Amino acid sequence: MYFNTSLTSDNRGHVTGSGMGRPDSGESLDALLMRRAKDLAAPLTEERRSEDSTAFLEFHLARERYAVELSYVSEVLFVRDITSVPGTPPFIVGITGVRGRVLSLVDLKRFFGLPTGGITESNRVVVLTDAKMEFGILADGITGISMVDRRSVLPPPATLSPIGARFIMGIVEGPLILFNAGSILAEPMMVVIEGGETPKVGRLPKV
Amino acid sequence: MTSASGSRRSLDTTGYDEGYLMTGMDQGFHERLLGIFAGEAADHLVTITRGLLSLEKSGVATGEPGLVEGIYRETHSLKGAARAVGLREIEGVCQGLEAVFSAMKKDEYLPDQRGFDAIHATIDLLSALLSGKASFGSGSPNPAEMVQVLRGLLPRKGEGVPVPHREVSISVRPYQGDEGGSLPPVGPSVQPAPFPSPPLPTGADSPPPMAMPGEPRMVRVMAEKLDRLHADADDLLAARISLGARLEEMKGILARIEEWRMRAAQSGRMNEFLAYNKEFIGRLHRDFELLVDAVVRDSDTLEMSVGTLAEGIRDVVLQPVATLFEMVPRAVRDLSHTFGKTVEVVLTGGEIEADRRVLEAVRDPLIHLVRNAIDHGIEAPAVRVASGKPPYGTIQITAALHEGGMITLSIADDGGGIDLASVRRVALELGFLAPGDSSLQTDADVIPLIFRSGLSTSSIITTISGRGIGLAIVYEKVAALGGTVVADTEPGRSTVFHLSLPVSLSTFRGLLVAAGVHRAVIPLQAVSRVFLTSRSRIATVENRMVVEDGGATLPLITLAGVLGVTDRAKDSRQTAGEMMPVVVITAGGERAAFLVDEVLGDQEVVVRGLGPQLKWLSRVSGATVLGDGKVALVLKPDGLINEGIRIGQGGRDGNASQEETAAPLLRVLVVEDSVTSRVLLKNIIEGAGFIVDTAVDGIDAFTLLKEKAFDLVVSDVDMPRMNGFSLTEKIRADPGLEDLPVVLVTSLDSREDREHGIAAGANAYIVKSSFDEGNLLEVIQRLV
Structure with a gap:
């Protein structure tokens, strides 16, 4: 996984989670790196195994906090121009040019049927990619990168419809909703074939 | 060929079947011949180089016997061709080279490192002579000197076969001083002994070497000719459009004749002249009708064949990636000599095809990345052994086909990786990063910095981090093709660059129009006519807008409506009685007129797919990035017509059927x-x-x-x-x-x-x- 472009300085990521420390806590960079190196070099114990925590890119959407697994994020962009495309469902905002390529943009709020709760204005797009699919999702703002410990993840509420549950890995206290980027990317309803089925997706929970 | 037969004056008697002397031929013909020769010679040189490299790799003694034979024959053919066009210097050098290969063939000579170097130098000289860029000044030998050098390689008569100094290695060997750092001195001490004439291949029993059985037959075509053909095909498209317009005019005349006949029939009294007149016009009418039918048939045929032709030409422009790989082994050999490294190169995916223009444009970036890998990536053999790696480094260049008409070209080396700590430090020094900047903590964040032009042109980064100048240029060149470059590195183990490139530039000519907020491209193939009309010429039949075009009544559809966007300028224009541009589109056997806001002209556009998410849309086939960086939709003509007709029949949900709505929209x-x-x-x-x-x-x-x-x-x-x-x-x-x-x-x-x-x-x-x-x-x- 690599970034095509880096996060811009006004949305610098911060790392939270067990033992990783915060860079803005006042300690010098060297000391921080040293401590981190120590942390990382420490033998893995039952309490702290590396597979227990995963990096997530945290963003907010409609004043709620969401996060996607960082390994599915190829870049974060500012869009300057959006061209709407006839024949696409409402959750397709349009397309934009990224270095000569064409990227389709998805409004997850519309896809999940969240009619209320603000509109995006930061022009920020998180590009989700796996081997087969790629699109950008609109985000109101990028909060940063968080290490999420698996054990702190609560299951999605039972009130959630089965369809909605498919796209949510769980909820971390805060609350922070963890999107399942893998299943969003793999979702057949995300693929637009005009004249085909139009998606009806269950609503996300109000947290 | 105007004077080809006349110029074949005398046949060379020395026995070279492909050579004949040309005397007194006209200048133009000779120049054309030289052009053909240059192309052929370049081919020969490529084949010789390829053979040499594999010979050098496998070892002369152990290598397959056909290889030397093949190189020998290529050299021989080149010599003959040079003679035919009167290039004596090239012929002479080839003669010397041929003698070396001949000796190798007979096992009288096994080239060592020095020998291979001399042979490669000879091929360089031949290339230089061919391109007319040869300069025989400092250091570089002139043709005569080179022939002397080649002769010096061969054992004198009576000497035994020398023991080769060269180790048999699976890799391209580093250039080592003690193996003979320089070519042998050229001077009077070397006896210019006459060389035995090489034995002539006896046609029938020697199969053509190098060519693999089952290899597709290739035809050499000059790139310029292909480009011209491309342009011609485009012109043909334009001609087809104007033919369509002519046809409409003819149908118009036919309609006028019909009207005349109707009036003539209505006028009751008829004198002799009128009777004659009637018969005359009747014949004229019949003839004209036949003519129109014939033109319709011709037009259909033309339509079909122009389409196929254009597609065929686009296909011809595709070349295997192998043509790009051609120069890699030689470049790796030279560069590893220069930097004293041992490097093995593995090329995969040469059979994948891509647009010639893409391959040409990516040549320099590829060489740059290979150079970087050898210069900075792969460590010296001693260092490699010390870190538990094999002494020779490996560069893997892999081409692979991807969905959405992209190919990836990966250049991977198993060297020391990119020193990201230095990249970070230099980025800080140069102010790309603020001290304590937390947004670039992971390596994945730092790697893209190597493409920053300020960073990569800085000499600090070249010496410290190991990735040289010019990565920014690589990035730019690839981006200009509509591709992307990403890098990944594993410290101490590897570096890989992935170039993602379009298979085809697939430019086509399209009509750029404005419709509402959209700018969209209609493929020119589908555009039959563009004209201006006024509100008064638009009629309404059964609640549908129609317009007369050359005697035919066509449904008139607002393009903005079909695209589901509002037509910004329409209302004011309709009231003002302004002229409105109409584009007549023909597709799938149907024809319709489309009202657009503005025709912005026809232009060459490069079509991009809409990405993996938007799989299929009825009205949009792709998009193109315009000069100002904004995206314009590329429209599907048949989809537009179908949708237009559907809207006209009231099958659409309100918002586009503005024509019928009485209440003005807010x-x-x-x-x-x-x-x-x-x-x-x-x-x-x-x-x-x-x-x-x-x-x-x-x-x-x-x-x-x-x-x-x-x-x-x-x-x-x-x-x-x-x-x-x-x-x-x-x-x-x-x-x-x-x-x-x-x-x-x-x-x-x-x-x-x-x-x-x-x-x-x-x-x-x-x-x-x-x-x-x-x-x-x-x-x-x-x-x-």
């Missing part, structure tokens, strides 16, 4: 500096049946408000240049606009802000965080 101006907000607001309001215009800030909005009439303004508050409060105040202060309803949509959610908005004169104040689509529409409906 016009809303959305003012918002954020593009996403703007698009979202616009979609919501448009979806409710309004015509929406957009402005990016208060000043832009006020200008638009002065230009045309709006029924309502929806504005953001926090904007550059002029904010929403000031805009509202300006509207209230303007005598023409004071009653215009203004809705402020804002993220400012304090009592003071609310009061400020109301004081400024806003009719409604909606806070973004509690924004609700229904609420906004309700407010709008109430205000208008």
